[in-house]
Amino acid sequence: MYAGGVNTPDRLIESTRELLWERGYVGTSPKAIQQHAGAGQGSMYHHFRGKPDLALAAINRTAEEMRAKAETEFTGPGSAIERITAYLRRERDVLKGCPIGRLTQDPDVMADRVLRQPVEQTLAWLRAQLAAILTDGRKRGEFDATLDPTATAATIVAVLQGGYVLARAARSTDPFEQAVNGILTLLAGHSPKRTP
């Protein structure tokens, strides 16, 4: 109830965000949203045209929030590897997984151009940002020349997304943390300063 929102449309959006995160699009009913938001049937259909409309508002807000959070770490102080470390080690609700990534498994979301778009864009943006940071780091001599920024960026985002999957399967954050530690160790090994 009262999912953080001030007015009814806001509470409906916040409730939808939470339910989409926990149960996905297919598993979330209008009725469940209404109950979670403490809003009536008529109220919901007054403010939104239906489930897809409400879901779009929820997904957009989540995507925006995700980018804003990542941006503070990406544009923060420190070397490339430090900024990437800050991003990967940020406090997260690991067992709940990624609210955007999980939507890629939702057939009704992926079948809808409009709902799919923020998912597509957000993950593409993440990869691009990390690639830029890696390119920057390579210029500053943090990584050797064999490191491909685009490929490595995809690897890093994949480790996050896959780390969530492993954590959920194990019902433990351990595999997530191991995966993050693993990629950071491997990245450190690509420093030209390394003495084998």
Place this chain on the structure above:
Amino acid sequence: MYAGGVNTPDRLIESTRELLWERGYVGTSPKAIQQHAGAGQGSMYHHFRGKPDLALAAINRTAEEMRAKAETEFTGPGSAIERITAYLRRERDVLKGCPIGRLTQDPDVMADRVLRQPVEQTLAWLRAQLAAILTDGRKRGEFDATLDPTATAATIVAVLQGGYVLARAARSTDPFEQAVNGILTLLAGHSPKRTP
């Protein structure tokens, strides 16, 4: 129709496997399974007690198949890095994702001990196998001492699972392949033979 099975129970299981893969547990109805299998209502409920029972049979079969396939690559010829490469680069239906990993996003699956178990076990087994291969590789001098087999194994499985997510979001296999290339390059960089 006729989802590869010979008899009715078999066709029902195969149909369930395909639908679970495409639409998940919540998004798959008994009716859809029956139509896909070309079986009637009564027929399905004669052979299986209901949707969870049928799903369990389907998930178990998928899990078994996944382990069998991975095992041929893990126990194949070649160095540790070669076996890992063979596993990661195997022909896959990348855009469909991992039929086991996707179940971690299914609230009704994760809420059921029995349905959850094969998911949990399969991914744990994968990590353990890769850790063993990495330990072996380190003993043979393929990797330097800083490489942690358990952490790196989690990273590798996460790259796969996350690579699927990125590919689905982009509706392209490119990010998957980039992620795989990225992790393989990073692993190669951890060879003690490397001259920086």
Place this chain on the structure above:
DNA sequence: GTCTATATCGAGATAGAC
């Protein structure tokens, strides 16, 4: 074993009163 009939419930929405 398979078929059809029937039952209950929830999903997703529209209509019109207040």
Place this chain on the structure above:
DNA sequence: GTCTATCTCGATATAGAC
């Protein structure tokens, strides 16, 4: 803006005939 009534389907079965 919000509420209640109502509607149509589909989800998920059970029962009993064939």
